[in-house]
Amino acid sequence: MQYIGDDRFIHEFGPDMAPVATLRPGERATVRTVDCYCNVLRRDGDPWLELRKHVPGPNPATGPIAIEGAQPGDTLAVSILDIRPDAQGAMNVRAGVGGLGDYVEGCETRVFGISDGAVDFGGRKLPIAPMIGVIGVATAQVNGAICTETPHMHGGNMDDRHITAGATVYLPVSQPGAQLALGDVHALMGDGEVAICGLECAAEVDICCELIKGRAEQWPVVRDAAGCYRVNCSADTLDEAARLARGALLEFLERRLDGMTRNHIAMLMSLVGDLEIAQIVDPLVTCRMGIRAGILPELKF
Structure with missing residues (x-):
């Protein structure tokens, strides 16, 4: 298994990125990531507004990682095999920022320990659910x-x-090699990420990449661990992101459900489809929509 360290990362996805590593389709790799604060928040009270002046940029994502044979028009399927967060995570909230910026005061950093599958939140044990905040490929020109x-x-x-x-x-895939990068791991985060952060932590992520040749959706699609497919769409407003997500899911299903009319798919979506908020705090907000697990067991990407 190839190991890709956290010493090479990006702060923007672009159309022309030079890879730091190359994977063959089907090859497994462990990717080491730093947290969204570049690992500088280590203790309660660390002054993020001062420390961020000394980091190279926001939300570092390890990579880019080229995938042999990937070409524009393909789909890169990234299977997340395991996520192992470090033993502590950091959070920073501040007035005027995020979905609760009108309610919080000042600027406060807290660091929480992680052990035995839980975060110690002031004496409350919250089970962790590690997830990846940033994952993407090179952009279209x-x-x-x-x-x-x-x-x-x-x-x-x-x-x-x-x-x-x-x-x-x-x-x-928009560029040769796809140029995958990932980071911003959270040990725990709720829908919306309303206070602008989850429990931000460095981590090791095991992945395996495959290519689906000559076929791609316009927006990212996530198949969760239970087998539910959701389309993720982002826009300036929640209304627009929601409109994009429900339309993208209908078109995704229409291409795969032979014999079902567009009207019938719309009815199905209204019965067992869930339109959800992923996050409301980034420069663009993200909504996702999918059909509940178990309803369409035959569905494949």
Whole structure:
């Protein structure tokens, strides 16, 4: 298994990125990631507003990692085999920032220990659910460079709590080699990421990449550990992200459910489809929509 260290990372996804490693389809790799604060918050009270002046940029993502044979028009399927967070995670909240910026005061850093599958939150044991916040590929030329803080068609900072061990992320390939990068691991995060962060931690992530040749969706698709497919769409507003997500799911299903009309798919989506918020705190917000697990066992990407 190839090991890809955290000494090479990006702060933006672009159309022209040089890889730091190369994987063959089907080859497994362990990817080491730093946290979204570049690992500088180590103790309660660490001054993030001062320390961030000395880090190279936001939301570092380890990579890029080239996948042999990947070409524009393909889909890169990234299976998340395992996520092992470090023994502590950091959070920082501050006034005026995030979905609760009108409620919190000042700027506060807290660091929490992680052990035995739980975070010690002031004496309360919260079971962890490690997930990947940032995962994406090189952008299309027309979209230019996009900061790792921002989600878009290439993936990026989707902050989807379903990107856990056992999930597969399907990303549309826009450049030769795909150029995968990932980071911003959270030991725990709720839908919305309302205080602008999850429990941010460095981690090791085991992945295996496969190629689906000559076929791609416009937006990233996540198959969770239970087998539910969800389409993730990002936009300036929740209304627009939700509109994109429900339309993208309908089209995804229409291409795969032979014999079912568009009207019938719309009815199915209204009965057993769930339109959800992934995050509301990035430069673009993200909504996802999928059909509940077990309803369409025959569904494949």
